[in-house]
Amino acid sequence: MRTVGSGQPVVLLLHGLVSAGDTFGAAYGALAENATVVVPDLLGFGGSMETTEATDAVAHITALDAALAALGLQHRPTVVAGHSMGGTLALRWAAQHTDRVTSVVTFGAPLYRTRTEADDHIAGMGRMEALFSGDGPLPRAVCAWMCRHRTAASWITVAFRPDLPVPVARSSVRHTWDTYSRSLDDLIRDSGWSGALDVLDRAGITVTVAAGAADPVPVPGRAAELARTRASINHVTHPSADHGLPLTDPHWCHHLVADALIDLDRTERPTSGNEIRYTCCSRREGAHARREDEL
Template sequence: MTVASRIITGLALGAGLTAASWFAARAASPAVRSWRQGTGELQVAGPLGVRVFGEGETVVLLLPGIAASQLFFGDAYDRLGEHATVVVADPLGFGDSMVHGTAGESVSLASHLAALDAALDGLGLGDRPTVVVGHSMGGSLAIQWAATASTTRAVVAFDAPLYRSRAEADERVAGMGWFEALMASGPIAERTCAWVCENRDSAARLAVALNPDLPAPIARAGVRHTWEAYTRSFDALVAGQTWEGALAHLDERGIPVMLVDGDRDPVPVPGRAVELAERFPSVSARRLHGRHDLPLADPAACAGVIEGMLLSADRAARL
């Protein structure tokens, strides 16, 4: 559920949290307990806002999901900088990439892919070996960008929405709850997003109030996108069957791809990751305990998965 949709949920239901329930929810949140802001220099590279740290030869490119930002990958991921140069990028149209990128322009698959190319080139890292990692929509983007990049060494996709039709996407979103389905598209969702765009400071404060289970900076950043960026990105990277050919291409090249899903996550299609691992020799499937916010709720385990793929890719390159 996006921060914007939670805002309208609270308004529509008239549900104001009491101070006691707010603090209780906050105290029980694994994300709030574990998250701290990550290291690195914030800058603009091409059309994207990015955070960069580490000095290794290999690049680790971290991509958050829809309506998220680079803040999603907190200090638990700093350990990756011991082995690699880490670039955490706000996807085109979201977070700092809304400011520096495209508040009102079309956000297509091609524009997402070109923006990542431009960002890495702008940082002087476009020719480095790269391990690309994404969460949710960012997982789909990671797979598809990796298939176009000659520098790709490995891919990790957390909670990736690998759907074969729009109907399948709508069914999985509906499985998250009736309000999530309502806010995924349609006039109510569009009016909510319009209100957020016109009242972004107020929306950010309201987002913190209505999301006690999220670290406050992440809740505030969750309103930094536009209706165009949200809907076009959803259509291109979530609802569209554009990823399967990319997986096939990566398999032909022998690029390892790890699909990691939460065992209680309603977003991935049950059994899809295992099916793909059986079909493509380079694909592996893994499950961790958790829901759709795995990299935020269990960052140590997720950072460990990435570190393992990174070190394995580096060893393979030396052989």
């Protein structure tokens, strides 16, 4: 886990499946000007790969709690943001900590209501994704080979994914079959995010659901549907990005998280006279964001 900055609020950034904290690179460092930024390698992935613990949702939440407590940050106001699987984890972790979480931001979150819906969207990402979403002998065998030859597998990934920064590509093989499959089942195929959204909505905690227009992972129209039925949800669409949004346009993503910090600063200030308190404070025309201001 890496930490940057020393500001009072905490920004917790959670990566997706088959990834690590280096998904959130230098562009996110500017958040440390006003906050303490915490970027973990989630339990069972990246530098946290060596674990004998289960990696279901409860284990991930417990590990995050322990990490923040070890840093002495467990009582500070927190903005949590997550990419893909990290987005559903962010929702479920935030629902356990409504006393300190002030905002949640998700990027390309897999908000699936059924296992069938999840598998259809995973298969739509490509042949390799469809292969590894199964539990047959072939995906297990491929994963076992990667575990035995992890260095070679990491460089093969670099060759196959030249669009990714080299450290990010190499990190994508730092997990085990149990880590991968348990997280897939409990944080992507499971619909626990829905109950978490209900908790956050009742607590009045703002949730921004962001995705790229070319991202095959989110269910089309689901973010808009959720925003219609829950007052605390905003949905934002990047006009061209795919599922790699935090890497392909990190500055756009950084601004969404920075907006949440600005909102936190404003809600902590006392109001007087005709001052208006509001939750969505900016509209960046031409900067890819499409969002309704709420006054």
